[in-house]
Amino acid sequence: MNIMYDEYSWPEMKELLPKVRGVIVPLGSVEEHGYHLPLCVDNALGFEMSKRLAEKTGCLLLPIFPFGQVWSTRNFPGAISLSEETIVSVLVEVALSLKRHGVKNVIFHSGHLGNAPAMKKAARVLYDNYDFKNVFYFAYPDYVKLSQGVMEAPMWKGNGMHAAEFETSMMLAVRPELVHLERAVIEYPEDTCTMDFRCMPWEEYTATGAPGDPTISTKEKGEELIRRLVGRMTELIDQFIK
């Protein structure tokens, strides 16, 4: 089956949509990823993992919604910063369109962690106001646990993966031509905890925008991480959608 939702004509969709297992709505962002990675990391990873997930689960795949909630990094040059409200509106209207056509399950899948609250909010709006309960949302589910045994450098603050070994390795697997590993530097900002209890844009404590150690990233690690993440999501979808 061709997984690309929008490569079908409407008469084909008339047949297909009521029978399809689910539709994946990929999300990403345009934001800084350190000195060594391009702004498109979350879109590249989000879309690639969505494709593999669609293939493994028999779902259709929509084009990616490429802008995200990037409050913390919005002052880094190039960031495209959407409000949570706007992202919620897009997701709700996309899901309602799918529901209108008979789609039974919708999966929001983000390559950007910062979209998680918006996805959850959208799912609640769909649940509460439209009685649409079969909406699922993923953003690197269980990634800390899943990366054990693959990652070598410690994650910053225990879970920091932004533009570090984690994302850099995956980009080496997906879009190696856009990775400039030679520019990567190690930076572990002092963990003052204060960013958890107040508004604190990232430029206040990281010079690179990439806290962690991206220098030891490899394509192999990236492939394994993607394999595990897609596997975990496949398991979860199998659990949700019998």
Place this chain on the structure above:
Amino acid sequence: MNIMYDEYSWPEMKELLPKVRGVIVPLGSVEEHGYHLPLCVDNALGFEMSKRLAEKTGCLLLPIFPFGQVWSTRNFPGAISLSEETIVSVLVEVALSLKRHGVKNVIFHSGHLGNAPAMKKAARVLYDNYDFKNVFYFAYPDYVKLSQGVMEAPMWKGNGMHAAEFETSMMLAVRPELVHLERAVIEYPEDTCTMDFRCMPWEEYTATGAPGDPTISTKEKGEELIRRLVGRMTELIDQFIK
């Protein structure tokens, strides 16, 4: 110059954005385009023309915002239907992000005519509330005039180009593998005028969703149309941005 906005890193953007001539924000839609074309026509055409426009004008190109205002065709299977308000919010927030980074000119460019009111509204919001006046919007500008001498079949109602000879020819130029010309049929719905004065979803008067004659479309016509449209937009941008 690489035209892809999101393939740069943030330090590169710090240099580039304040100096770049403008940034193009492509829009499209996911909606029916008759029996013979896929749902992605507006995204395919919008992105391809945006790329050529960026190259000719020295602008950078963002990833495409792939969902549009498709009220009239929303009941055809597969349509993803956003409200005008949501599209306006996305466009305003994208443009404000660009303004924050020092970008001087923003061009909204849609491969879907139905996004025109939203683009205009967004430009007014930016003008009124944020004093951002250098915002331009295009959706097949002057296409009726520009298609004279290229098109052979009459446009439905004088300006109907949706999924007809006009768009089908362009798709043959851009994504020929997705065009099933053998399924194309000629349909000229009776023009009762009533759709101009009341709400009237397209399924009430067109069986195919493609009013006009797509059967005589050719790749050559499509190439010429794209050439003219991109040329016209290039002229306009040269007029706006000295």
Place this chain on the structure above:
Amino acid sequence: MNIMYDEYSWPEMKELLPKVRGVIVPLGSVEEHGYHLPLCVDNALGFEMSKRLAEKTGCLLLPIFPFGQVWSTRNFPGAISLSEETIVSVLVEVALSLKRHGVKNVIFHSGHLGNAPAMKKAARVLYDNYDFKNVFYFAYPDYVKLSQGVMEAPMWKGNGMHAAEFETSMMLAVRPELVHLERAVIEYPEDTCTMDFRCMPWEEYTATGAPGDPTISTKEKGEELIRRLVGRMTELIDQFIK
């Protein structure tokens, strides 16, 4: 039948409203109309044509909502500028009130072209959220075609009728005492097209606020134009409301 909706008492309305063919909601604006016409042109023309339309079609007529969307001319002294959102809210709430009383058809009729998007939006809100589909909207329907053979001067840009021969002639028919033809001047601004692709308030390209040639206006032309426009709308209503 007395066409004035609000000159009836409520017990009379209890009888009348469920049986009436439709109710006309007239709209206008307060905005500049050149050196020679007063700000009330759209209200005067909108209300006069609404009256004639009500008489010809057997509809009732509400008082006029006299403020409009005049973004382009809002900087000319005296303009009262409402947002589209506000106009939509007024129209939706008026139509819902009529629906509650059993009115079957509602006709929004504007003497100001700039209200057209708001009327269309309101009709869609009523259609989508309240299942009220019998809502129609007119703003000088087919006026370019209908004025052929009556108008002598070319319309600016092919369709410019604001405060020019078209509207001035109609004002001579409706409120001649408010027309100062001796102050009228001919002005055809250079058509740079740029106002179609960016925000561009009228004061940037017209000195008079009346692009065209109002000097050759006559009462007879105005009467004929009104006759044709009201005739066209009557035809359309006969087509909509059997």
Place this chain on the structure above:
Amino acid sequence: MNIMYDEYSWPEMKELLPKVRGVIVPLGSVEEHGYHLPLCVDNALGFEMSKRLAEKTGCLLLPIFPFGQVWSTRNFPGAISLSEETIVSVLVEVALSLKRHGVKNVIFHSGHLGNAPAMKKAARVLYDNYDFKNVFYFAYPDYVKLSQGVMEAPMWKGNGMHAAEFETSMMLAVRPELVHLERAVIEYPEDTCTMDFRCMPWEEYTATGAPGDPTISTKEKGEELIRRLVGRMTELIDQFIK
């Protein structure tokens, strides 16, 4: 001076608006006024008193905004019921338009008591968000006190004037041809007080929609009431605008 705001051209307004003492924005409603009065009472009275007030105070007069907040009577046939939010939006945008043109004082004047909260709210929005403090609002100011010695019948609940001797007399002065005094009946609903502490539409306790005694209304009383009300408002404006 011609008091009608919208009968001037924009070059005249350019001179006039920055010098004028103030602009009156009349409000009314379309709602039931008993068996004997038409729906337009509040518009007729509001506009007539506004005209007299403009003449006495040297203010300009806008066309009337003819729809009001009529929650309590919205179920009586013919009522046009706007939300408070919508009325506030209209008033705020009208006042901001006037402020933009240099108008120094704005007077909201309603012929319908139910618009009072919306006028007050709009004035607060203008004060808080736009630093526009010279906004005044009237709806029959001090009418209970001013009607002493003119009215003969007791007001229902001490202050009920809707469609009773008070308004009926004024309509006999302003639009006598629309008054059917022969249909008027006396009705004093039992005052249970409960309508002050819960939502209670008028149809739950009044059969006529006109609580009080309209039968003894006279044109002379109406003229005197209007004289007193306009006099009181003139005094207040003289106090506000030195």
Place this chain on the structure above:
Amino acid sequence: MNIMYDEYSWPEMKELLPKVRGVIVPLGSVEEHGYHLPLCVDNALGFEMSKRLAEKTGCLLLPIFPFGQVWSTRNFPGAISLSEETIVSVLVEVALSLKRHGVKNVIFHSGHLGNAPAMKKAARVLYDNYDFKNVFYFAYPDYVKLSQGVMEAPMWKGNGMHAAEFETSMMLAVRPELVHLERAVIEYPEDTCTMDFRCMPWEEYTATGAPGDPTISTKEKGEELIRRLVGRMTELIDQFIK
């Protein structure tokens, strides 16, 4: 019966809520009350009267929502000023929660007069949008009449009770330790009426923030006032809820 709503566990509530006569939602404010009273007056009085009312009527009592609409006094140090919209949202969502659990009657009871419009608006939203009609609202009902024979000093403008003999006496009954009667001063601002027709923060005409004569307040007067007010509300609830 323990009247405190939130001291029950959920299994207890499962039994209790569908059978309880009603739930009282107390409101107050944090705002100035002259030189001699603390900011918490409305919360203290509102909660104490709510408790007595709950006991007399067999209703449950929620914790107090302690912030109110205090536009007029918001510039006095310490005031916590909420918008009407926010208060309405809180009240509507609280009432809908109660409705979901089977509660049949909801009583909003405010110790602050300025919350009255928000309570009425919330009740209308519940009535219109959620078909919840058994919502009642009190804020010192009939207090002018009820205080006759108890109060000695005249109320400012005939009904001014804020921080004057009325409220001060009640505070002496409820929280005497917070009353500094020795700081109380008599102040009767000149009644220019203008505060009824324009936005006019209290600091423009009162130095103390306590117009009236609080100096002759006594605990006995306060007890009697509370007794009468609670008695009146009990009567009204008996009338509403059979």
Place this chain on the structure above:
Amino acid sequence: MNIMYDEYSWPEMKELLPKVRGVIVPLGSVEEHGYHLPLCVDNALGFEMSKRLAEKTGCLLLPIFPFGQVWSTRNFPGAISLSEETIVSVLVEVALSLKRHGVKNVIFHSGHLGNAPAMKKAARVLYDNYDFKNVFYFAYPDYVKLSQGVMEAPMWKGNGMHAAEFETSMMLAVRPELVHLERAVIEYPEDTCTMDFRCMPWEEYTATGAPGDPTISTKEKGEELIRRLVGRMTELIDQFIK
């Protein structure tokens, strides 16, 4: 110093507020806490800890905003469920009131974890729209780590403290008379993880509403937990506010 914000008069506040170190805004909720605890747990704990925190840090304390975001438990009898938007509005307007009076630091402190996203959102609104950056938010900061060595039973899913040993112990310290330990039961729902990736109200997987082991709770544990939490927050405030 008396820490109770609202027990001062406005002249006292005029002196005090510009000099005070900060103001604490306590939040709570009304929601189920198992068979053995009342609905008021979050209010009781939130207010008690806020009091101790105010005393230790020299801050003033506002009355508690007693309703929270309880989406997950809203179907348990008695829950009062506010939307995130409404809580954000309340917090923003409270903080702006404090800012207007010269308060330099505002601390949102919630006794309910579910309010954390609303507090963070409110802080961002204050930061972005009002340039108010000194806003801090706490909801049991670092509670998992801080409870090590005190708690004996495992937390459900590693961090579940709702109505379990953690909260029950604290309630025994704060409001022992409201704790019915004899009704407490042990319940560890199977951890299917699915509640992290979809909307899943608690009643779908917990019978008690109290996942964990509350039966071994003691007052001593509760006192120690409060001491640690208040100590941690005091440290953080000392770090933020020099």
